[in-house]
Amino acid sequence: MRGKAVIAGVGHTAFGKLPGRSTVSMNVEACRKALEDANIPKDRVDAVFVKTPSSARELMYGQKLTEALGIQPKMNFALDQGGAANISLISIAIMAIDAGQIDVALVCYADNPRSGDRAIYSRPRGDDAAYGWFSTAAGYAMIHQRYLIEHGARPEHFGAVAVACRKHGAANPNAQVRKAITMDQYMASPWVVDPLRRDDCCLVSDGGAAIVIMSAKRARELGVDKPVSILGFGHGNTGWEVPLRPELTSTLAKTAAKTAFAMAGLGPKDIDVAELYDCFTITPLMTLEDYGFCKPGQAGPFVSDGCIEIGGDLPLNTSGGLLSETGMPGMQLTIEAVRQLRGVAVTQVKGAKVALVSNQGGTMHTHATLILGN
Amino acid sequence: MADYPLPQVTELTKPYWDALDQGHMVFQRCNACANAWLPARQECPNCLKADMRWEKASGRGKVVSWVVYHSAYHDAFKDRLPYVVALIELDEGPRLMSNFLGAREALRGDLPVTLVIEREQGFALGKFKAA
Numbered sequence: 001m002r003g004k005a006v007i008a009g010v011g012h013t014a015f016g017k018l019p020g021r022s023t024v025s026m027n028v029e030a031c032r033k034a035l036e037d038a039n040i041p042k043d044r045v046d047a048v049f050v051k052t053p054s055s056a057r058e059l060m061y062g063q064k065l066t067e068a069l070g071i072q073p074k075m076n077f078a079l080d081q082g083g084a085a086n087i088s089l090i091s092i093a094i095m096a097i098d099a100g101q102i103d104v105a106l107v108c109y110a111d112n113p114r115s116g117d118r119a120i121y122s123r124p125r126g127d128d129a130a131y132g133w134f135s136t137a138a139g140y141a142m143i144h145q146r147y148l149i150e151h152g153a154r155p156e157h158f159g160a161v162a163v164a165c166r167k168h169g170a171a172n173p174n175a176q177v178r179k180a181i182t183m184d185q186y187m188a189s190p191w192v193v194d195p196l197r198r199d200d201c202c203l204v205s206d207g208g209a210a211i212v213i214m215s216a217k218r219a220r221e222l223g224v225d226k227p228v229s230i231l232g233f234g235h236g237n238t239g240w241e242v243p244l245r246p247e248l249t250s251t252l253a254k255t256a257a258k259t260a261f262a263m264a265g266l267g268p269k270d271i272d273v274a275e276l277y278d279c280f281t282i283t284p285l286m287t288l289e290d291y292g293f294c295k296p297g298q299a300g301p302f303v304s305d306g307c308i309e310i311g312g313d314l315p316l317n318t319s320g321g322l323l324s325e326t327g328m329p330g331m332q333l334t335i336e337a338v339r340q341l342r343g344v345a346v347t348q349v350k351g352a353k354v355a356l357v358s359n360q361g362g363t364m365h366t367h368a369t370l371i372l373g374n
Numbered sequence: 375m376a377d378y379p380l381p382q383v384t385e386l387t388k389p390y391w392d393a394l395d396q397g398h399m400v401f402q403r404c405n406a407c408a409n410a411w412l413p414a415r416q417e418c419p420n421c422l423k424a425d426m427r428w429e430k431a432s433g434r435g436k437v438v439s440w441v442v443y444h445s446a447y448h449d450a451f452k453d454r455l456p457y458v459v460a461l462i463e464l465d466e467g468p469r470l471m472s473n474f475l476g477a478r479e480a481l482r483g484d485l486p487v488t489l490v491i492e493r494e495q496g497f498a499l500g501k502f503k504a505a
Contacts, residue, residue, distance in 0.1 A: 122447045127381035127413070128471040130499055133459050134447035142461055146439035149483030194442035194456075243461050243469045244411075248439060 002263055005094040006219045006227035007372070008104075009038025009212035010335045015326035016176040018206040019115040023053040024068045026110035026208030031069060034106065034210040038224055045212075047075040047105035049093055051085035054120055054329070055113035065108075075102055082361020083277060083329035084235070085109070087368035090334070091233045093213040103218060109331045110208030118204055137201055139242050139363035140280040141193040146248040147282060148195060150297065155195075157300025158281040159186035162199045164308045165278055165317045169324020171347050176203050177324050200281040203327035209335055226342045231266065231354070232371040234259025242363050250290055253360060253367040257291040260356075260369035268293045271371075272352040273340045274314055275333035277360045278321040287358050291369070310347050318347045330359040334370060341374040378450045380497050386414045389428050394498040399431040399489055401468040412468035433489035434505060435464040440474055440481055462487060462502055473501040480504050 011033025013026050027050065035042055048066050058064065062078040075096060079085045086109055093105035113121070125133045147153055163183055169175040181189075181199060189199040219227040236252030236259075238245065261267055268291060276284040285299040293314065294302040302308075308316035319325045319336040326332055337355035339345040357370040383391050390413070393400040403410045404418035405425045417424050440460040446452040458481070460474040474481060475490055486505035491498050 124379055124448070125471075127387070128459075129379040129448070130381050130494065130497075131459055131471055131473045131501070132443060132446075132448070132451045132454070132457055133471050134443075138441050138443075138459065141441040142439050142459075145441060146461075146483070149439065191442070191444040194444060196441075243471050 001094065001098055002231050002265065003229045003373070004216055005097055005213055005230045006216050006224070007211050007230065007334070007338050008040070008214050008219050008224045008227050009034040009036070010210070010338050011035070011037055012209040012332065012335060013110070013207045015174060015205050015207040015328065015332070017114050018112065021112060021206065023056060023110040023112055023208070024065055026112070026206070027065050027108050027210065028068050030110060030208035030210035031106050031108055034212050038212040040104065040212070040222060042069065042071055044104045045071055045106050046073045047093060047096060047102040048073050049075070049089040049105060049107045050078050051089060051109040051329075052078045052080045053111040055111050055117045081366050083279065084359045084361040084366035084368040086330040086334065087233060087357065087359040087370045088235060090211070090213060090230070090370060091235070091368065094230060094233070097213065097215050103214065105213040106210055107213060108208065108210035109328065111328065112206040114204050114206045116206070121204065135193065136363070137196055137280065138193045140282055141196040142242055143248050143364065144195050144200070144280070144282040147286070150249050151300070153300045155187060156183060157285065157303060158200055159183050160303040160308070161278065161281040161284055162186050162323060164303070165321045165323035167309060168318050168347050169320025172319045172325055173346065175320045175325045176205055176327070177320070196280060202279045202322035203324070205327040207326050207328050209328065209331035211331070211334060211338070228338045228341045229373045230370065231373045232260040232262070232264030232369070234263065234369045236367040238365055238367065249286065250296065251286065251364045251367060253287055253290040253358065253364075253369070256367040256369040260371050264371040266354060266371060270354050271314065271356045273318055273337065273349045273355045274316050275318070275321070275337050275355065275357045276316060277330060277333065277358050278317055278323050279329070281323075283360060283364065284316065286364075287360075291358070310349065315347075315349045318345060318349060329361065333357045333359070337372050341372055378494050379448055380494065386416065390414055391498070393428070393430070394491060394500050397491055399433055399464070399500050400428045401431055401464065401466060402426045403429045410467045412470050429466070431464050431466055435462045435487055435502065437461070437474065437481060437483065437485040437487055438463050438469065439483070442478065460502065475501050475503045
């Protein structure tokens with residue numbers, strides 16, 4: 001299936017605080033912009049796949065969205081899979097196109113935890129709340145701590161990810177936070193849940209993002225400008241809650257990457273730019289290892305010395321990622337990869353031909369990988 | 375006293391909490407395949423059969439990982455800051471979330487620990503200290 005489907009258009013709302021906007025409204029704005037970018041009318045869309053909003057659960061969400069979009073597509077569903085859902089939905093769209101079920105798909109996501117309800121991020125974790133076990137961050141902190149134990153990593157290794165993402169976000173006019181930080185500022189940032197510092201943690205953001213998927217053939221017929229080719233995708237599910245995992249410092253992101261690389265016929269050395277899900281700094285460090293960019297325990301040294309900054313060997317999260325552009329879970333990473341391959345990114349990586357995107361969700365429960373080329 | 379987030383005891387989990395109330399920890403073991411696990415569930419997650427028993431744990435284990443809360447997500451924990459939530463692996467295999475009691479400086483990966491029963495509003499919880 002390598003190269004048979006393309007991303008034909010991308011669109012997103014402003015990122016940050018958008019009070020008064022419903023998630024449906026933000027999805028509609030993002031979809032409208034993605035359709036305008038692809039230069040196709042909405043009545044060509046025969047599938048709408050949407051990631052369910054995390055902060056405000058609604059039944060039959062996909063159907064509410066198509067009502068607001070004024071279309072009655074062949075396929076329409078909402079996926080609850082955490083932050084891996086966007087790439088999963090892209091994959092499902094490609095397979096449905098390949099199976100002749102649909103022609104053009106909109107894949108989208110919106111949420112408003114910043115101006116709306118963000119209780120989910122500080123939630124009690126079942127009966128373990130009796131031991132004070134609360135919040136999303138704490139689960140990642142538990143993995144982060146085990147990584148420190150097993151690999152003797154230094155705080156500066158995590159800091160290097162934060163510094164790079166904040167530097168890239170500072171250059172991005174659409175970023176929610178445009179304030180670069182130094183390593184000293186990272187080290188001085190207060191604990192959220194030790195060993196997580198504030199600057200290890202992604203933003204909480206309102207916003208929406210959407211992309212248009214179609215076959216490469218249909219994109220040629222419709223005269224789509226600068227379609228970006230989908231070379232590979234893959235999935236993996238660690239699935240179990242953190243305390244039940246036999247291993248904490250590696251996940252089934254390995255399987256997602258292996259599948260995507262095999263489909264693309266490529267390996268880590270072929271990647272020009274990487275957009276790795278950075279909900280917390282431990283996540284891209286482990287992703288670099290699980291994806292084969294470096295050996296287990298070596299991600300810390302790998303990200304040091306500017307390697308992951310623009311001009312380095314592997315520019316990472318070139319629009320700021322979840323740490324700086326928007327805390328929205330994942331779609332913006334694919335959109336930035338598209339900009340890089342179209343050659344229109346603010347922090348353009350010279351000659352970028354192949355981009356890799358990782359998505360993951362829960363507390364590293366779900367994993368999905370996307371490889372794009374131009 | 376702030377309202378404490380006590381466990382929601384169900385028919386399934388009652389034997390676990392009752393055992394702590396009596397001073398020891400238990401876990402589930404499958405009669406069909408001998409797999410051992412926590413928390414309580416209705417089928418063995420290895421062989422999927424619904425034929426298991428509760429077995430008494432030695433109370434010994436080790437620290438897999440831990441985090442330190444410096445701010446409280448619930449009023450009941452405001453006066454306990456900073457406190458440690460630790461991931462414990464029992465000698466018998468099952469893993470669980472708990473609290474580590476004692477000096478944080480003593481914490482290290484794979485630190486041997488032993489069970490301590492502490493009560494919150496009369497409800498027995500299973501916590502751990504350095505062995």
